[in-house]
Amino acid sequence: MNRRSLGRLLTATLSLALLGSASWVRAAADEAPDALIKRVSSEVLDTIRSDKAIQAGELNRVLALVDAKVMPNVNFTRMTASAVGRNWRQATPEQKKRLQDEFKTLLIRTYSGALSQVNDQKLNVKPLRAEPTDTEVTVRTEVLGRGDPVQLDYRMEKTPTGWKIYDLNVLGVWLVETYRTQFAQEISANGVDGLIASMAQRNKNNAAGKS
Numbered sequence: 001m002n003r004r005s006l007g008r009l010l011t012a013t014l015s016l017a018l019l020g021s022a023s024w025v026r027a028a029a030d031e032a033p034d035a036l037i038k039r040v041s042s043e044v045l046d047t048i049r050s051d052k053a054i055q056a057g058e059l060n061r062v063l064a065l066v067d068a069k070v071m072p073n074v075n076f077t078r079m080t081a082s083a084v085g086r087n088w089r090q091a092t093p094e095q096k097k098r099l100q101d102e103f104k105t106l107l108i109r110t111y112s113g114a115l116s117q118v119n120d121q122k123l124n125v126k127p128l129r130a131e132p133t134d135t136e137v138t139v140r141t142e143v144l145g146r147g148d149p150v151q152l153d154y155r156m157e158k159t160p161t162g163w164k165i166y167d168l169n170v171l172g173v174w175l176v177e178t179y180r181t182q183f184a185q186e187i188s189a190n191g192v193d194g195l196i197a198s199m200a201q202r203n204k205n206n207a208a209g210k211s
Contacts, residue, residue, distance in 0.1 A: 031163070037125060040070060041123050044066065075164040075165065079103070079166050082166070084099060102196060106179075106202065109203070109206050111168060122145070123142075124142045124143075138153060
């Protein structure tokens with residue numbers, strides 16, 4: 001094969017790869033919000049059903065699963081900014097990064113803790129109440145198992161790359177609203193750095209199994 005033919009082959013291969021990538025991005029962007037939640041949740045629950053370590057109570061495995069499957073579909077900037085409230089605008093870029101990192105860890109553990117309570121799981125995605133032109137919706141779901149249903153609802157926004165979660169309702173509690181009150185009290189007493197330190201300590205205690 002001469003150099004010109006090789007160049008054409010490489011160009012064609014690259015074009016096909018880019019076309020496939022673009023098609024995947026368009027498919028992800030076009031996925032309906034309730035379809036996205038159903039797909040991701042089903043993948044998580046299927047993994048839990050087939051993972052003996054998770055079934056044996058290894059929370060770290062659930063944490064890793066949620067981090068890999070659920071969290072890429074979350075708008076952490078909006079979620080953290082909403083939880084921090086008006087103080088977000090005064091935070092430095094480094095403080096904003098730390099706030100997002102610590103808040104993400106809190107959310108993963110809270111969400112994973114809810115999932116770890118369920119055995120023989122089955123997902124029920126409730127009918128979506130939304131208009132085709134809506135850019136913000138609430139997707140309501142229940143995870144059904146041996147015990148009481150686990151309520152997991154999602155407030156979502158439409159972005160150029162698809163629907164993203166910006167608030168979670170775990171067991172009847174909207175997390176952003178709950179944390180906003182806690183964070184405001186901490187910032188009032190100790191400033192943004194105090195909030196970061198408090199969240200970091202809380203995450204450290206959670207990882208160590210402390211209350």
